[in-house]
Amino acid sequence: FMGISRQAYYKRDRVYRARLEQDQKLINFVREIRVRQPCIGTRKLHSLMHAEREKQELHVGRDRLFEVLRDHRQLVRRKRAYHKTTDSHHRFRCHPNLLKPGPQQVIATRPEQVWVGDITYLSTASGNPAYLSLVTDAYSRKIVGYHVHGSLHADAVAQALR
Known part of the structure; x- marks a missing residue:
């Protein structure tokens, strides 16, 4: 009916749900860090994320982290002098x-x-x-x-x- 197999449909749905779960974990991690440091930037968050080895599920790339934070309106705006x-x-x-x-x-x-x-x-x-x-x-x-x-x-x- 949709031009794809049932297996491909459910696989895509599984990947989508896994990505949503990972996004939520990332946002929770960012909010936890920003309670102590409200203006910490995304690049520093990325290095903190990779410094914590016990949280293997949070290992995403810098660009993906920017994308997730942008989607959830969590980017810190730069202050221009x-x-x-x-x-x-x-x-x-x-x-x-x-x-x-x-x-x-x-x-x-x-x-x-x-x-x-x-x-x-x-x-x-x-x-x-x-x-x-x-x-x-x-x-x-x-x-x-x-x-x-x-x-x-x-x-x-x-x-x-x-």
């Missing part, structure tokens, strides 16, 4: 970038002719944000001025230029 340093939607006038190719392009031919500025985020042990403002010579790439500050206010950034 993102710190906002630019507000592109401000109310101030935007000046054209004269260093970009175009009719008014400025090309530095000697030191101290063109200076460029940039702001970058610094991570601190206290967790408070710190920002580093740099003024760099475009020709020699030498840092002309810098200032470390705790906010993105214009007066703190102007200190680097002074």
Whole structure:
């Protein structure tokens, strides 16, 4: 009727049920570990699983473990280190970038002719944000001025230029 033998049907059903049982054991193992370490990742779980030799039924590959955890919504999301340093939607006038190719392009031919500025985020042990403002010579790439500050206010950034 279905185009396969009765034996193949029941064999597939047995394999499917065995896989479901193994998935449930994996999820129970993961929940047991995550009670103590809630943010442990899948790769570390995989190495822990293989370190415990007495649990032979839990030996699955890394990709299979990822698949099972994804199906049961047990993957730990990565936390990206993102710190906002630019507000592109401000109310101030935007000046054209004269260093970009175009009719008014400025090309530095000697030191101290063109200076460029940039702001970058610094991570601190206290967790408070710190920002580093740099003024760099475009020709020699030498840092002309810098200032470390705790906010993105214009007066703190102007200190680097002074």
